Amino acid sequence: MSNQEKEPILSAKNLKLLTEPLGRNNPITVQVLGICSALAVTVKLKPALVMALSVMIVTGFSNLIIASLRKFIPDRIRIIVQLVVIATMVILVDQFLKAYVFDVSKQLSVFVGLIITNCIIMGRLEAFAMANKPWPSFLDGIGNGAGYGLILVIVAFFRELLGSGTIFGYPVLERLGIYGTGYENNGMTILPPMALIIVGLIIWVQRSRDKSLVEKK
């Protein structure tokens, strides 16, 4: 016990908790969780980024709280307790967004509230926070939130650039004079199916670079 307490705050093991969800254990591209909101909020970069940060905060802190409480939560009602914690965090985030970035909050509309139902958060609580100490759990939550956010931002980057010709609202393609050559914005990237296709392409790239992710036949 005393041996473990001496472990540095960011030991190799803890660092791995943080970085692995960004790559080979990504919640979206490897575990295929949280797809629904990835399709809904990625039309523009700004809401996608805000959503990514919100989910990161919710996963991180609900992991922290549940991990601290894990010894006192009766097993039979653990799901309800987890939900209460997540819901509290989501309401806090929602109120914060309404107070400081109202326009983005309006764009995200129902999807902030729906973070409660995001499978990634519940999954991390069940799989990690219920069995680990608060600090590693917090890192795990932040890592998974960031892994989710990373994909969200990548998808939103392509959808905004190809669908609207802008990056963070700045008209890049117009400034570069690309429209003069007859180029037009691709309307399909604004529709949800294209988000799914882009997620699929990311999975394709990831799997061709890391063969260990490919299922054996």
Added chain:
Amino acid sequence: MDFLRKKIDKLKPQFTKGGKFEKLQSVFEGFEAFLFVSDKVTSKGSHIRDSIDLKRTMTVVIIALVPALLFGCYNTGLQHFRSVGTDPALFQAFWFGFIKLLPLIIVSYVVGLGIEFIAAQIRGHEINEGYLVTGLLIPLIMPIDVPLWMLALAVAFSVILGKEVFGGTGMNVFNPALLARAFIFFSYPGWMTGDNVWTEGLTKGVNVIDGYSGATPLSMLATGDVSNLPSFMQMFVGTIPGSVGETSVIAILIGAAILLITGVGSWKIMLSVFAGGIGMGLLLNAVSVNEYMELPFYYHLAMGGFAFGAVFMATDPVSGAQTERGKWIYGFLIGVLSVLIRVLNPAYPEGVMLAILLMNVFAPLIDYYVVQANIKRRLKRAKVTLNTGVK
């Protein structure tokens, strides 16, 4: 011929394993098989040999497409000259259309075959002929004025994401040609809907005479402009604006005859698509609460891409239903849905493309239930004989 054979034999060692151009093996084989019959023979087991292989099947479909292609060239020219107010001679119109259509065909083949060749090299497969038909179908279902880069992008999209990711020729879920059209339809709706894109030159608006409308019958109906509708005969012959190959029902029927006589296309699918369209048309006639529904049911068969879709798209042996009873259901639902989407959904004036793509998704499910029903029926029969045996 001897000269070619010698040349190829001389080059061959360089393309086999260990040779200089090992990576291009399948390209070499593709060309060799194109010029000569492949010299590969199977070494074990018994095989059924049939001279109708993939290459011959594809060639028959290409031949069947020729009437629609020729008429498409003529009609493209005819519509253009009408829009500027002149009356062209037959050959003049044909030549004009041919020159305008050629870039579309070239782009479609260069991009599509290019991707197929690269994919075959990466996988080490031999090159398939699957794209030969798709490459000709795509220009025929495009508006003549579609920008070439859009066409190239759509072809790349449909070949990579519609075909190669599923494993190449024969493994695709969707009809690749329709996927290319759907890509442009949803990505650049301005180039796939409206009244201007179907006639060459109308988008630029040069020298267009007053009173010429490039509207297709379907877009007229979608906007409720029933009085200007061309006559049934005009639609049947095909001297109306529309996608390049879809306008003439006569040309398509010649193609259908070729497909049916050679047995390449399924008569069950063709017949049931038309039956579904007629059935739905009659049903809407019976309801008839607006002018579109009152339209005589046989108009639907001649308008837009209905006939073209039924003959060349629905009969695609890869993405369609495989079981014989399944083909009836598959085709009938395509016909029903096409007319349904046309009449009841004003956002999509043409329903054939969406109906076929939708039924492509359901084709494996239909097949599954047909096969299961067959298994159940035969099991039942087996049980009955068992019972009588006990008696």
